[in-house]
Amino acid sequence: MLAEIDTSSVIPEKRIEFWRTNVAAAFNLEQKIEPSSRNSFNAKLKAYKLDRLQFTETAGTPYRSTLSRESGSDSDVFAVILPFEGTVVIRQDSREARLEAGGCGFCHLGHSYAIESVTPFRHVAINIPGRELRDIFPACNYITATRIFLKQGAGALLFDTVRALCGCIGEIEQRQPAAVAAADAIVALLRGALYELPQVQDTGPSRLEFYHKERIRSFVKANLRTNLSVELIAKAVELSPRYVHSLFAKEPVSLMKWVWMERLDRCRHDLGLASLNGKSVSEVAYSWGFNDPAHFSRTFRSRFGLSPTQYREQALHPALQSTLPDSGAQPLAA
Numbered sequence: 001m002l003a004e005i006d007t008s009s010v011i012p013e014k015r016i017e018f019w020r021t022n023v024a025a026a027f028n029l030e031q032k033i034e035p036s037s038r039n040s041f042n043a044k045l046k047a048y049k050l051d052r053l054q055f056t057e058t059a060g061t062p063y064r065s066t067l068s069r070e071s072g073s074d075s076d077v078f079a080v081i082l083p084f085e086g087t088v089v090i091r092q093d094s095r096e097a098r099l100e101a102g103g104c105g106f107c108h109l110g111h112s113y114a115i116e117s118v119t120p121f122r123h124v125a126i127n128i129p130g131r132e133l134r135d136i137f138p139a140c141n142y143i144t145a146t147r148i149f150l151k152q153g154a155g156a157l158l159f160d161t162v163r164a165l166c167g168c169i170g171e172i173e174q175r176q177p178a179a180v181a182a183a184d185a186i187v188a189l190l191r192g193a194l195y196e197l198p199q200v201q202d203t204g205p206s207r208l209e210f211y212h213k214e215r216i217r218s219f220v221k222a223n224l225r226t227n228l229s230v231e232l233i234a235k236a237v238e239l240s241p242r243y244v245h246s247l248f249a250k251e252p253v254s255l256m257k258w259v260w261m262e263r264l265d266r267c268r269h270d271l272g273l274a275s276l277n278g279k280s281v282s283e284v285a286y287s288w289g290f291n292d293p294a295h296f297s298r299t300f301r302s303r304f305g306l307s308p309t310q311y312r313e314q315a316l317h318p319a320l321q322s323t324l325p326d327s328g329a330q331p332l333a334a
Contacts, residue, residue: 001046001047001048001170001173002026002047002048002049002054003022003026003027003045003046003047004044004045004046004047005019005022005023005026005043005044005045006043006044006045007019007041007042007043007044007060008042008044012038012039012040012041013038013039015041015042015043016033016035016038016041019033019041019043020032020033023045026047027047028075029067029109030067031065031066031067032065032066032067032068033063033064033065034063034064034065034066035061035062035063035064036061036062036063036064036118037061037062040061041060041061041063042060042061043058043059043060043061043063044058044059044060045057045058045059048169048170048173049173049179050165050169050172050173050179050182050183050186051176051179051180051182051183051184052128052129052132052183053126053127053128053183053186053187054125054126054127055124055125055126055165055169056124056125056126056127057122057123057124057166058121058122058123058124058125059085059121059122059123060117060120060121061117061120062116062117062118062119062120062121063116063117064114064115064116064117065114065115065116066112066113066114066115067109067112067113067114068112075109075110076110076129076130076131077108077109077110077127077128077129077130078106078107078108078109078127078128078129078130078133078140078144079106079107079108079109079125079126079127080104080105080106080125080126080127080128080190081099081104081105081106081107081115081123081124081125082103082104082123082124082125082126082150082159082162083099083100083101083103083104083121083122083123084101084122084123084124084163084166085101085120085121085122085123086100086117086118086119086120086121086122086123087099087100087117087118087119087121088100088105088115088116088117088118088121088123089114089115089116089118090105090106090107090113090114090115090144090145091113091114091115091116091145092107092108092111092112092113092114092144092145093108093111093141093144093145095144095145095146096145097145097146097147098147099147102149102150102151102159103147103148103149103150103151104148104150104155104158104159104193105144105145105146105147105148106140106143106144106145106146106148107144107145108130108141108144109127110130111144113144113145124162124166126162126186128187128190130238131240132187134238134239134240134243135240135242135243136187136190136191136194137190137191137194137195138208138212138239138240138243139208140194141238143194143197148193148194148197150193153192153193153196154189154191154192154193154196155189155192155193155196157189157192158186158189158190158192158193161185161186161189162186165182169182209247212237212239212243212247213247213248215237216233216237216239216244216247216255219233219236219237220233220258220259220262221262223236224259224262224263224266224288224289225287225288225289226289227289228256228259228289229256230244230245230255230256233255260299261303263288263289263290264299264300264303264304266288267284267285267288267290267296267300267308268300268304268311270284270287270288271284271308271311271312271315272311272312272315272316274316277312277316281293281297281308281309281312282296284308285308296308
């Protein structure tokens with residue numbers, strides 16, 4: 001067991017501070033706690049480690065917890081909240097979801113949020129690493145504070161599985177093979193429930209993939225001068241590297257080959273500007289992310305049919321313009 005906190009043995013006037021302090025110590029969450037009644041506040045929780053997931057069951061009287069953080073926080077974890085009794089309201093990213101038994105909602109623990117139990121409640125929160133959630137559902141950042149019904153299909157199986165786990169998770173936690181299997185089952189059922197969402201089915205995979213590829217291309221074009229990698233690009237657009245690779249698997253060239261082609265096009269443009277004639281070929285190459293002049297020269301010739309120096313000489317002399325190769329040359333070689 002990761003943590004167990006119970007205010008019932010604490011005198012009423014000290015319960016709020018006891019709860020806030022112990023939750024902060026156990027989960028590294030400096031929340032603001034606002035109970036609906038200071039004199040009758042009572043709450044308890046038990047938290048378990050289920051392989052890479054965290055499973056927390058909480059019950060108590062109504063209260064509101066808020067967390068204010070900069071969006072750049074290092075905490076890339078999503079909490080999936082499933083109420084079993086009472087009503088819970090999640091607010092995040094300018095959205096609000098009112099959850100009751102038979103539903104669930106998401107909250108990103110690295111961003112500001114508010115979670116309010118408006119009635120006496122019992123719910124389970126399952127923390128899942130952001131990277132893993134993006135692997136199974138790349139658009140997860142757009143469903144925070146959105147109500148998800150779990151009354152049929154994979155969602156109903158997820159709800160029943162989590163409810164059953166409440167009675168035996170202490171034992172399962174101690175057996176690593178069982179914990180891994182339980183965590184895998186939760187993640188698989190969660191994926192199924194998410195892809196059954198009406199808004200996802202309306203969007204369709206092709207439109208969703210197009211949207212993500214456009215986001216990736218926009219980021220790359222704005223950052224061509226920096227040291228780009230698939231991992232860095234994936235982090236910037238809040239997708240997993242594996243999913244980014246898969247998005248470009250059916251493209252004529254891979255993502256990083258396309259990055260180099262874009263850089264070569266920018267170098268070609270700059271080499272043809274009289275205003276930049278004072279810069280050496282190497283300086284132009286360095287300014288667009290190339291760090292090996294020999295490699296740059298080879299790839300430039302492969303793409304445009306001329307060395308960078310030859311291209312510049314022809315581009316800066318109008319009489320030689322007719323001899324310039326067409327810009328739509330072949331993609332980079334592997």
